[in-house]
Amino acid sequence: MLSCQLESLRDTFTAIFDEISNEERQMAEHKTIKYVKDEQDNGEPWFWIDVLCLPRDWERKMTLLNQLHTIYKEATAVLIWDRNLLERPEPAEKNYIEMTVRLNTGQWSRRLWTLPEAVLARRLYVAFKSGHVALNDMNKAYESAKNNVKDDYHFIWKAGRLFTSSITEIRCQMHTQELGPSESDLEPGLPVQRARKAIQFREASHPDDQTIVLASVLGLDMSRFVNIQPVQAARASVKFPQSQKSESVATKRMVEFLNALDETPGLGIPSGLIFLPQPKLPQDGYGWAPETWMHKQRYTYPLFRPLKKTGYMMPHGLHVEFPGLILHCPTPVISQKDFWIPVAKLSINWVKGEIDGAGTNVDHLRDHLKPSDEHCIILNAEKTRERWEAGLFVKRKGTLACGKVWRVTICRVWVRLETRTSKLQKLKADFQKDVLAQYFGERVDSQRWCIEESLLEVTKL
Known part of the structure; x- marks a missing residue:
């Protein structure tokens, strides 16, 4: 200067x-x-x-x-x-x-x-x-x-x-x-949610710096993240691509940042992070989390709502609480990108789902769906409406000692209520012809889920 x-x-x-x-x-x-x-x-x-x-x-x-x-x-x-x-x-x-x-x-x-x-x-x-x-x-x-x-x-x-x-x-x-x-006169709390929204359109030459900046904004101890540096071999004679070094440090710092949020009273992990698109963290137990928070709002507005809730870490993933659809069918029926599900509550409503990220190649996706699996769709909204909302298509992996259902993500989906009269008439007619040829949904208004990492090979199709 x-x-x-x-x-x-x-x-x-x-x-x-x-x-x-x-x-x-x-x-x-x-x-x-x-x-x-x-x-x-x-x-x-x-x-x-x-x-x-x-x-x-x-x-x-x-x-x-x-x-x-x-x-x-x-x-x-x-x-x-x-x-x-x-x-x-x-x-x-x-x-x-x-x-x-x-x-x-x-x-x-x-x-x-x-x-x-x-x-x-x-x-x-x-x-x-x-x-x-x-x-x-x-x-x-x-x-x-x-x-x-x-x-x-x-x-x-x-x-x-x-x-x-x-x-x-x-x-x-x-x-x-x-x-x-x-x-x-603002709604109390939500500091992490506001910080995430504030940083999403920012730009950085080093993606691993975002956790340091977020820690500064939230008042966290930044030494936890600054001390995470490339391995000594990369500092010395062994030469790795700069992108490889940066990605490794960025992943480790993001994992440490999520741990700090989970441990700090008054902060917490926004549970709506599980609905964000790829790429996710390539780290065991953290595959539900986005790789970066600077994603430039690659999702629809309704996703803001669940960010008011917080999840907490468990050994197998993130514990969250959301409504969902429990799907029943003797055989997997997903044969194309979009599908319809009749959902029973007080009356029968038809919900349209659309696979996000799997494209038209659903054969690979179908390989992950077995009749013995319990398939579910986790919803981010209490009521399914006419506009698209993000959800997660998951399958059961087990039951934890605390009784919570352990789920692994199959793929991200878009969900909305089907309201077209002509389409509803056709769906009802097809359903009466062959009840076993499609999913039947049972809605749960509030359910606790333990979300494990996404199956990355599915969503990269």
Whole structure:
């Protein structure tokens, strides 16, 4: 970093510091003096830059990474440097919406390592070529565009939203003292679920870093993940492909991260993770978990609902509680990608299922289905509706000592209620001709399942 850039940062932080109220400034100065009480105070604010302040020594680097949560949360202000915005002059107030769009489409909003800044910092400022703007002022422009029909940006006010809802909710929980009651009136809990939604669209050159960033956001001990490094042979003379090293470390760190969530009170593992698509973790006992949380929302909206529930680890997999369909049939009947199941409750409803990932080659899938297996579909919603929802097609593997049913995943499926009259008439006629030629479903509203790893060879067809 050039000296002129450091001088620019110093001037910017000095100006920001002067904008803070006298009371808050005194509190900030008190904290600063406690850290640098033996140093001479020249009246300029102290600031921290990750690229300069991150030690090369491994032990000190690990110590600092473990303090990132405190650094960002306790900072008086955090300054956003985005290359695109640094080339532009300080905008007029009427152009704040445009600058928000540029910020949301810039590198800062996409990079993985800037997520802790977004969710932990009390005050965020955006740097421009000349001057800076507080994100609170940009948010006021957003509120004005939303509520004022005469505002130039009223009809595109949604473009001025600073953060996704998940990041906004995390910020409200982190800094409730600085927020009004209307902003902090959020559904309690769900920190892991919000962090997962916040990270899904981020980008990283090293996928194994995502657990470190998530640990920073959730306040976990990051040394558990930072200490997981490539094997010594890879560090020394034996040369492995970089992707192979990264995948190995990423898998180990994700496994450790899931263990940390399971062990930490108030967190827990979102049970809806079992419905996410491939790729899954190639680790015994963890094959139900996605390989990455940066999956860019490759699923439908209803999948958010089960994320409000948490599962817990068992020796054979993840224990979850969901409704489901217990399927009865003397012989496997899946002969194509989509199939229909009559389900008995108070009346007969027909549910359509569609195999996700198996394509049209169902012969390989049928090899995994035997008449002696008890087939089930785990549902993520209490009621099956007309829209598609993700589910899991599983078979029984055994019964655990605690009485819970042990299941192994066959494949992921999509499920919805069949409502077409012509199709229902044909299904009923075919069912009356040969009752034994298709599945018959029995719905259970609440069932405990122990989900083991997916059969990867099936879903890769």
